[in-house]
Each structure stands twice: as structure tokens, then as C-alpha cells.
Amino acid sequence: MPNPFAHIYLFRSMFVATLVTVLVLGTLPMGHSLIFNVNINDKLGHFMAFYACALLIDFSFPYSRFSLKKALPLLGYGLLIEIIQLYLNYRYFSLYDLLADAAGLLAYGLSVPLIRHLPLLKGRWENGALLVSNEHIK
Secondary structure, X not given: OOOOOHHHHHHHHHHHHHHHHHHHHHHOOOOOOOOOOOOOOHHHHHHHHHHHHHHHHHHHOOOOOOOHHXXXXXXXXXXXXXXXXHOOOOXXXXXXXXXXXXXXXXXXXXXXXXXXXXXXXXXXXXXXOOEOOHHHOO
16 A cells, blocks of 8 residues: 655655755855856845745645745744854855745745646645545544
């Protein structure tokens, strides 16, 4: 019998990997990239990273809707990274980065009604697909 929680474990693993990646990229010297040889707009990077984190935390804990309960810890994580950057001589603290993080979280929250209709992701909100019913919990 397949594990009814396998998809949740997958999303949680991707969520943790994304958090680690965001931390590593946030503490590297500016202009340095492990993946791309192109310097993308910093604020757009913050926005996209926190949009992705919002999606992953929402799918990692599917028994509750996306709300401040999920968004505030992510925003706190962004603040923590900014505080770490304050102590790195090659990085700096930026409230604009934190604002871009918050915009990514807000954008995810506002896009949920659209995401609910995407064939690949709509199972998150339908019974029996990504959202495992409570009868599997003992």
C-alpha cells in the first residue's frame, strides 16, 4: 500500500532544501552565484524565493490554509538572513530586501485562487489528492 503522506514528505524535503538554498545564496558575496553566471535583479530574486517558500510551506502543511500562521515564520526567516548579512563585511542589511520577501509572500497568498485551478496543483485543495483525509491519521 502506498504511503498516503509521501507527497507531504516530498514537499517538506523541497521546502527545507529551498530554505537552505536561500540561506546559502543570501550569505554568499554579492555578485557570486553557484548556479547562474548572470547577476539577476536582487529584489526579484527575493520576491521569487519567498513566493516559492510560501508555496512549499503551504503544500508541506496542507491541513491549514495559507495565512499569517505560515507567512510570518517565513518573513522572520527573511529578517534573520538580513541580520546575518549585517555582520558580513561583504553584505548589508536591507529593509527593501525584507519588503521584497513580504511581497513574494503576499503575491502567493493572492494567487492561491488562481493556483487552485492549475491541473498539476489543484489536488492540494481537493479531497483525496494532496490533502490526505483525517482517517489516515491515527
